[in-house]
Amino acid sequence: MSVSIFDSFLTTTDMIAVFDDAAIVQGMFRFEQGLAAAQAAEGLVPHAAARAIAGVCNAQLYDIPALIAASRRAGSLAIPLVKELTNTVALYDKDSAAFVHWGSTSQDVVDTALVLATREALTLLDAGLAQLTDTLLALAEAHIDTPVLARTLMQPAQVTSLGWKVLGWAAPLLRARERLRDAAGRALRLQLGGAVGTLAVMGEAGDAVARRLADDLGLQVADAPWHTQRDEWVRLGLEVAVMTGSLGKIATDLSLMAQGEIGELAEPSGNGRGGSSAMPHKRNPVSAMIALAAAGRTPQHAASLLAMMGQQHERGLGNWQAELAEWPPLFISAHGALQALNDAFGALTVDTGRMRRNIDALQGLIFAEALSIGLAEYIGRPAAHEFVEGLTRRVVAEGRHLADLLPEAVSSSDALRDRCDLASLQALFDPVAAASSARRLAVRQLARLREEAASLNMEPTQ
Structure with missing residues (x-):
């Protein structure tokens, strides 16, 4: 997947690499290699054919831009890929070429490749969420007694505890980690159904082939092919969108508290970060800016996933293809927002004196x-x-x-x-006394959130 310089500005090189064209194509080759091996183990194709196919399932051997160009005419990236794979196998073993992609269909290979990429993407998100929540919990503990203005309808309201406010940022992120894992457990499944989802070509061996292929790829076997049953897949995408919305909330508060007239928080500065060539007094909250921009793009992608669920019969026409195009940008935006906030909170300046002066000024x-x-x-x-x-x-x-x-x-x-x-x-x-109610709530919630974070950190991701 190629991204524009403006997309790159709002994300990370790690997440771009997950959905890179070569990575997706290699995921497709992993599927083809695993399929042939599973079928050979079940006696459906010769072992020699499986070895021949495995020997050339390397994306570096192929002209990926040419495959992408051909996919526009063929209607799926899988069609030119399978054709070129077949031709390449035939160069070394003509008889084995007949068993490439045997009994499968284009959507099987594309969906499974995207599942493999999504698993890596979720690992990146989980690691970033763990880092940010740990930082926020430490910040909350350090400032559990710090009084700060609470603001409602963009106006000063009463005094609260900064620690309590920060816990309000952290809690949704812990919920997001848990729900992303739950959704991933249901959505990250092998796609293997053949032409109309019945695995008819493989006959009674179809279930065994699916189990072997799933084990090889480290995936779960789906209860049934999900070619047009996209509910669990879309739910996973929507959880990513909700998580990104929570990041946008944090970025909003950070940007407001970093305004010069407020000055309660400040992002890291120096080495050209957040400066202005014309106004040297400025300390621009660039991390909040990136997170807000990335989060602002997310609802449209999520809405498109929902809009594309009405897929026709056993194979969608246009809507599945649109869904594929919307999927990577969700993760690209999410990780961009997440990394930006990790950068900001990793060296955040907290001006408790300014917080007190803002209270006194009222x-x-x-x-x-x-x-x-x-x-x-x-x-x-x-x-x-x-x-x-x-x-x-x-x-x-x-x-x-x-x-x-x-x-x-x-x-x-x-x-x-x-x-x-x-x-x-x-x-x-007394502002400290006024914040005591918030402090009591914060002490209780901090203990609970630390337990949740420790539990999540101990559990392996998908």
């Missing part, structure tokens, strides 16, 4: 609800709400801090002057 207004609840103990909720509302208007009008206005307001109130504990009310303005 003049105590974000503590108004807590103050109202505290005052309600003495004068009831309606009166407390009215009292605090008046104070907040003064904060805005006079440019003073709510905590500074409180003592004089209490001393001026007959209902509060001799009844309330002013010290306990003033303690409500």
Whole structure:
């Protein structure tokens, strides 16, 4: 698979290599080699033929661009590939050439090659997810007590714990790892059905051939050929899309917190990273940018997979071919977003002082609800709400801090002057104390997420 320079910008060389033209073609040759060996073991083709076929199942022996060009006329890459494989076998053993691709069909070889590539792609994604979640869990633990503004509808709301916020980024990624593995277990299956999915040419030996071929390729045998039953395959693709959406959420928050006016987080800098030739003061969040761009492309690919599920009868016309074209970009975008965020969080700058200053800059207004609840103990909720509302208007009008206005307001109130504990009310303005509820939640969730991560790290991938 060739990608444009703009695709390359949004992904990794590792994932490009997985779906490279040569890699897919080699996967097809692995299928043909394994098929012949399995059939020879079951007595369907001569062992000499299986050896002859295996001897030339090497993508480097073939003109891959010519195969791709021929596939546009033939309707499938498998057709010119099998033709050239047959011709090449015939150069060394004319009799063996008759057994190339015997009893199989084009979709068997293409689907299985894509399954093999997808297995490698999922290994890359799982490794990247493990790295990012471990980094995020460590970051959450380090900042479990760090107060930071929570923001709703893009506006400052109340104080939360940075650790709790980070755990909100990590949890979906752990769920993604688990669900990708589950989906892969159902989707990464051998495709072998022959012309109409019945393995008619192989007769009673068909099931045994399928088991041998699946074992050779390290795959599971499907309950039945899935030429036009694409549900499990599409579900796997959709899990990749959902995971990439979760990466987009992290990138969104990172980019917003890295804005100069906010300045709470910053991506690594130096060596030309994130700089501006015209504005040297800038520290551009390029990792967030890449992750957002990659994630932004994903919904269209996922929608196309769903749209192509209505495949006709026993073999699809156009929709399977469209699905094939949409599949690699899903993984290419996903790994690009994942690697970008690993780069960012691997050397992230956390400015706790700026977080505190951003809280203080709101003049105590974000503590108004807590103050109202505290005052309600003495004068009831309606009166407390009215009292605090008046104070907040003064904060805005006079440019003073709510905590500074409180003592004089209490001393001026007959209902509060001799009844309330002013010290306990003033303690409500402590950001660390305000983040304590989030901290309690974070401690509990951090322990659970660490257990989940350790369990996933111990289990082998597909």
